[in-house]
Amino acid sequence: MPKVTYIEFNGTEHVVNVEKGLTIMEGAVQNNVPGIDADCGGSCACATCHVYVDDDWVDKLPEQSDAEKDMLDFAFETKGTSRLGCQIFLDEELDGIAVSLPEKQG
């Protein structure tokens, strides 16, 4: 199972094993990692699962869809490494990925 490190805004780290095929967002919600709201439930419609992907992993991710880019317009304090957690599906390639969470969602 891919291992994901979630780093809260206050620095608290959560390392969880997430089932292959789930998303970064689902991994957080199902393991009670605070800081990801996922209001719309993963339909790329709300921008409340915004994460900053660790620099080492940015290039390993599939490109953003237009829908994800559009939704990121609504996220709080985006950076170049911003992604929506619901659009990143985990597999063995992404084993060890780390993401930081913004100060707040929306």
Place this chain on the structure above:
Amino acid sequence: MIKTDAVIIGAGPVGLFTVFELGILGLNSHVIDNLDKAGGQCIELYPDKPIYDIPALPVCTGESLTNNLLEQIKPFKNEFHLNQRVNTIKKNNKNWIVETSDHLIFETPNVIIAGGVGSFEPRKPPIEGIERFEDKNLFYSVKNKNQFSGQEVCIFGGGDSALDWAVELSKIAKKIILVHRRDEFRAAQHTVDQMMKLKESGKIDLYTNCQPKDFIGSSSIEKIIIEDNQKETKEIKVDSVLAFFGLKMELGPIVNWGLNLDKKTIVVNTHNFETNEKGIFAVGDICSYPGKLKLILCGFHEAALAAQECFKRAKPDEKYVFRFTTSSSDIHKRLGLK
């Protein structure tokens, strides 16, 4: 003061179906929602996305589901009160007094909260203390466009609202300053083309790959500071600011109503989906109980059960009789059938 059998908070699919379940029991209801139309998340967030788990509908969209529900509740002629949210709920003997942000007041034995993940509110720029500028010269929607006449107006955003208003206000404003996080726009191509023409003719100053950094002013905004991807900042003098960063969902005043909450949800029993307050119910995504699933179909079930208790509270002197829609002449009458 409007007297009614039930006030439903939230016009999403579950709120709409609650109208139906109350209606076939002979109860009238009023529906309140902060959006400008019925449908909730289904309409606001994913009108075109397919939904596959509505019983007996192999596939539908958020929009078609909403339209079908509106058709289904038509016979009950319930009233909608849109563009406003419920601010307060107060007890008055066995009834509840419900007041909205537009100062509509209802008296009802039953309040059914079908609020999803909360009410939709404008998303604000991430700048501290901007509340002091709100409704002075910082706005999240345009109510009276003439107030911008002759002004230098800064518009933030890259969607339809931002571009539509940039084009429209450029006709009366002195200058439009349009600021967007990316260099691509989410608006209709026709509007993007119009905006680009206005940029060339000097009516619109366009700043892409820029985000708001600070708003400067004492009681109203005098200038804005924007920052580009290279962290370079720029100061621009403005007369007013329009921010179109979409909507977000907030539980809002619901947290002040004395209901038992579990994170962002309202705790209910699974017998009739009543909260810890008699006559206040919660159904759909906003309620929680052991085993709760946030599915539209679960919300429909919750609405049906809550409606039975609403009947007892609204008509304490009438005997409750369970009836099927297939055979009950009373229900057929309520549905307007002969």
